[in-house]
Amino acid sequence: MPYIYDVTCVDNATVAVISSSEKYILLVSLKSGKAFKTFHTTSFCSGLTYTNGNFIVSANKGQLQNIRLGDNKTNNICSSMSSTYVASLGNKLFSNKMDTDTIVCHKRNGEMLWTFTDKTALNEPRCIAVDEFGNVFVAGNKSNNFVAISSDGREHKMLLSKTDLVAKPWAIDYNIKLKFLLVANERDGQVFVYKVNYA
Structure with a gap:
């Protein structure tokens, strides 16, 4: 393919x-x-x-x-x-x-x-994933970051930035059972797996 x-x-x-x-x-x-x-x-x-x-x-x-x-x-x-x-x-x-x-x-x-919509926080969004609570994870390809949006869409938090080895992130996935978040970069092809902890 x-x-x-x-x-x-x-x-x-x-x-x-x-x-x-x-x-x-x-x-x-x-x-x-x-x-x-x-x-x-x-x-x-x-x-x-x-x-x-x-x-x-x-x-x-x-x-x-x-x-x-x-x-x-x-x-x-x-x-x-x-x-x-x-x-x-x-x-x-x-x-x-x-x-x-x-x-x-x-x-x-x-x-x-x-x-x-917040271009200062998220520019050229690519793949989307959602956790069991309805929080949304989005890869910002042009903004070189990874953002979490609350289940009501009112709040957001940058989880990963360019300094966290994010190089034009594209693909993401979230494993609800294991609480693992996978992020794959377009630019260098690197893939990272993170453990999600909820405070």
């Missing part, structure tokens, strides 16, 4: 990967490192997340779509929302509005819950 754009964990043995230049999602075995199943998408996609037997993808024009793992059935989610990356928790979706520096939280039906 050329140019992997996003990745998400399906279970302890499987990850799913997506490319913005191919119209499919690949399931990859962590043990063998090989793809073993393909799910076709209706268009090229960027963002990808997995929840309760469903993939949620950001299609080429930013339309969020739900793809059911069992039968590959696809349906649109909140047609008014245009997003590049997406994360989910229950009925809530967290995404960055296409071509903006705005992070949004909304329900699957499109009802907006909150928005966050």
